[in-house]
Amino acid sequence: MKVDYFIVGLGLAGVAFCEQLRKANKSLLVFDNNSQQASLVAAGMYNPVILKRFTEVWMAKEQLALAQPYYKELERLLNVKLDYKLKLYRRFASIEEQNIWFTASDKPNLEPYLSTTLVPNKSPQIDAPYNLGEVFEAGRVDTTVLISNYRTYLKSHSQIVTDGFQYEALQIEAETLQYKNHEANHIVFCEGFGLKQNPFFNYLPVNGTKGEVLTINVPGLKIDYAIKSSVFIMPNSDEDYYVGATYSRFDKTNNPTEDGKAELSSKLKTFLKAPFEVVSHKAGVRPTVNDRRPLVGTHASHKNLHVLNGLGSRGVMISPYAAKQLFNFIENKQPLNPEIAIGRYTI
The missing domain is CATH 3.50.50.60 (FAD/NAD(P)-binding domain)
Structure with missing residues (x-):
């Protein structure tokens, strides 16, 4: 052949x-x-901003311009839903973080992606006393x-x-x-x-960087958006949510670990006030470069x-x-x- x-x-x-x-x-x-x-x-989350440092993803505009029609074409080819537009909020841990956000939103390359209007937290099960910042052009692809x-x-x-x-x-x-x-x-x-x-x-x-993610069940949470704090929580289906992710440079296996599960659960509890059940736990090694x-x-x-x-x-x-x-x-x-x-x- x-x-x-x-x-x-x-x-x-x-x-x-x-x-x-x-x-x-x-x-x-x-x-x-x-x-x-x-x-x-x-x-499968995508967004044009590195939310740890409030900086633009490298060539974000060019990447998004190609990615959006690309996934639409794949949906037509495979006759499945892949690309889910999703509101993404950054949880602020302090007034200082709010100030850094507003400074970043003034930069020409970040202005299209960072809202300058603080979003009040409306969920009683989320702890966000300093409010939320919205990231535009975000979503999730079901990989x-x-x-x-x-x-x-x-x-x-x-x-x-x-x-x-x-x-x-x-x-x-x-x-x-x-x-x-x-x-x-x-x-x-x-x-x-x-x-x-x-x-x-x-x-x-x-340099393989291992990442672990959880799927959790949170009865009654009812959020249709993703929140990024020390970890992210993102809706999956019904009352199930994704939580991630860890970054380990030493373990190069695809095996989920109790340490990874404990790290994700501990960080999630810093802002999720509701009880949750872990439904699944997965791991993979990302191909990263310095x-x-x-x-x-x-x-x-x-x-x-x-x-x-x-x-x-x-x-x-x-x-x-x-x-x-x-x-x-x-x-x-x-x-x-x-x-x-x-x-x-x-x-």
Whole structure:
């Protein structure tokens, strides 16, 4: 079987690159064995502001401009609901935080995203004596529904192999790639933290950061918006809510931990006054990079080997942008944004 592209990995990066190929009428074959869980356990929230420091997400405007129509197109393709517009409020812990917020909202790049009107807390079960600040252009993508339905879509078109990829079986020639009984012109590795095992790109500095999230049941809370404080709480369905997330640089497993559960519960109790029950607890290792930029580009010696990785905790927003950058780099010889190009690191 001969295709234009092999793609290894079907997280948010892999789906986004598949979509670039589909729209360009390029043939593809995906290899994925569900080994990387970061995209599946992500709560899927997106917003253009880093709410810990009240700073703009890198290239937020450009990312949102691509992401919004991208998810609409995926909803049409898969016939499912994916993108849920969601009010997002930052809980203020002090008057000082309010002042920092208002100072940030005066900056030209943040003005479109930060409301200058304080929102009073109307829920008796939320402790927010200093009120809330609203973030515009926020929402949630149901990443579990996205990836499971996209796998089904690929299966229906015989475009996915659900085995682990064996690097030693890849035969590299100048103009073609051979993998078992398959042949392709290019291969794109979208493996998340699994890139550490990749002999072609394992020199790249992917520092896995484990994240744990809870689903909790809170009878009677009845909030239809997300709140970000020391952790976030976000509506899921009925009386269930997502709570997250932890950041661990040392544990590189996908196993939920009691420490992670205790940390999330403890932080949540600082502002949620209602009793809650933990319904589920999940974990995954995000592919993070120290400079907080994706890893996008082509191997220095093999011009048909490419990488799309390092999306970190903002994969929902940045994946369409990064995938388009790589596609245009390979197919149209357009230069990559130097901030995401892997040329910033050497073998």
